[in-house]
Amino acid sequence: MLKLNNINKTYFGAQPLHVLKGINLNVEEGELVSIMGASGSGKSTLLNIMGILDNYDEGDYYLAGKLVKNLSENQAAEFRNKFIGFIFQSFNLIPFKTALENVALPLFYQGVNRKKRNLMAMEYLDRFGLKDWADHYPNELSGGQKQRVSIARALVTSPKIILADEPTGALDSKTSAEVMQILREVNATGITMVIVTHERGIANLTRKIVYLKDGLIESIEENDPDKMDFTKAIK
Amino acid sequence: MFDIDNINEIWQTIARNKTRSLLTAFGVFWGIFILVILLACGNGFNNGLLSQIEGFATNSTFMISSPTTEAYKGYQKGRDWNADMSDIEAIKKIVKGVDMVSPIYSQWTYNGENNVFYGTKGGNFSLKGVMPNYIDIDRCKVLYGRFINETDISEARKVCVLGKKAYEDIIGIDKNPLGMMIKANGIYYQVVGVVEAYNSKVSISGSMSETVILPLTTMQIAYNMGSKFDFFVFTTARGYNTKDLQKEIKNLLRERHDIAPTDEGAFVCFDFEEVFTMFEFLFIGIKILIWIVGIGTLLSGVVGVSNIMLVTIKERTREIGVRRALGAKPGVIIRQVMSESLLLTVLAGIVGLVLGVGIMAIVAGFVNNMPSDDVMFLDPQIGFSAAIAATIIVILSGLLAGVLPAIRAIQIKAIDAIREE
Structure with missing residues (x-):
């Protein structure tokens, strides 16, 4: 599903910063992978490259069998819209749109008509128990609800892969557990998922943990989340 | 979109x-x-x-003869001269680009006494002798009857066209004036029409509404003018330059009246087009x-x-x-x-x-x-x-x-x- 060959990335500033120094990683279809690392290890940059939000200097990145390299803005937008769903730490819901409108937005950019789009968005909101909140604005929702809205938004286009950047970073432990439960359920439907986190407990709920250190993959650990004690997993 | x-x-x-x-x-x-x-x-x-x-033809120019300012061919300077009907004919024939030429003779009222009467009712109005084409230059609305026509000119008929104000003052708005006889400066004229000026701001020797209009020839006879008149107006045809026409007409008149070729003072010109x-x-x-x-x-x-x-x-x-x-x-x-x-x-x-x-x-x-x-x-x-x-x-x-x-x-x-x- 996702294949990274020798990805290198340098930020050229006053002091050139070599963030990724040759990343090789395969994520198979339906996998649930977490990327862990200390702050500055390059995990967010890696996720941005996977999400075609950022470009890379060297190497090759294949997404769903297609080489993602030097794409035009339009191509990148289309790729993102079709293949990738994003979940952000700070939700990134558009504040002046209702929950329903937020979820429907990616479909708007696909050119889906209004009726169909609202129907689909409502369906996804319903799936996450937010049907009654459809007409509420983000500032009227709790953190957990916001994240559920943004998960609905990520899923509404039926993407091949979900990229989550610290999805529980802004949530308390109880809602974190709920959100992780939802993400695991989503993964169980066959959608590939990559989660960037620095929380051990979150990583423990994934099947594969990639440890990143100083721009290189330190190790990859297979994990069986079902063995974990759920309450213990999230401290 | x-x-x-x-x-x-x-x-x-x-x-x-x-x-x-x-x-x-x-x-x-x-x-x-x-x-x-x-x-x-x-x-x-x-x-x-x-x-x-x-309401005024904007391509018109007035030309008035004025005493000469240069001595020429034995004449002293300061000589009075007048253009006459033969000059008008010459201009029509020779100068190309002149659309209309219309000579005018007007009799002003100086003392403010009533000079125009219908019965015992009178008013003070100036008299203006014109050609039929004058209505195309100083445009006005014909309220009753008609304007001066060619027959009036050729037969020097004693007819008149009243300006609206003259008609209202001496005849009265509720009466049909056609055929009535009015007396102007002691001579009787039959009323053949009433006109109203479109505009009272621009006029030659008084607004049309406030004049009694006569055939030019009738007036020339009545006032013993021969074939002379006060001044004339010409309009420039499309595609011609008014300044050029002025020059040509002046030259023609200089030749015909023995005026020095360089004498500009012998003419007073008012170019309406220029103002416009x-x-x-x-x-x-x-x-x-x-x-x-x-x-x-x-x-x-x-x-x-x-x-x-x-x-x-x-x-x-x-x-x-x-x-x-x-x-x-x-x-x-x-x-x-x-x-x-x-x-x-x-x-x-x-x-x-x-x-x-x-x-x-x-x-x-x-x-x-x-x-x-x-x-x-x-x-x-x-x-x-x-x-x-x-x-x-x-x-x-x-x-x-x-x-x-x-x-x-x-x-x-x-x-x-x-x-x-």
């Missing part, structure tokens, strides 16, 4: 900051409003001045000034819109980044920003346009109903083409205002939404 979804998207962003949008839009509103008011006022003055000279052209240039100048001022005001409004939108885009960095991450293509973002600026500008502009036109329509209502004869300000409204031009300018300025913010907006990458502060 403007389906319900897009309008919704645009409206949401505009309505989010109502006060700011309103203040921004005010700049554009004000620009268009001022432009419309200025244009309408310009037109008002234009119409006012034109109404002063309307001057007015025209004046108004073109005013119009250019108005557009410059109006567009300038509008431009500052446009800069305001652009400026505020740049700030808005800066504030919306995260939102736009999210949109990009969710699959909005650069074109979509450009279109949205441009549409926002366009909608804001066009709405404000149309309000300004409508309000400006509305206010000036009310003003026009007042001005046009003012009874005064000496209006210098008439019908201050903008024409349809100016309104269309203003609308196009509003649309263009809306697009113009959106260019910089749109460029700024597409520079925002999806990744900017993800970066935490």
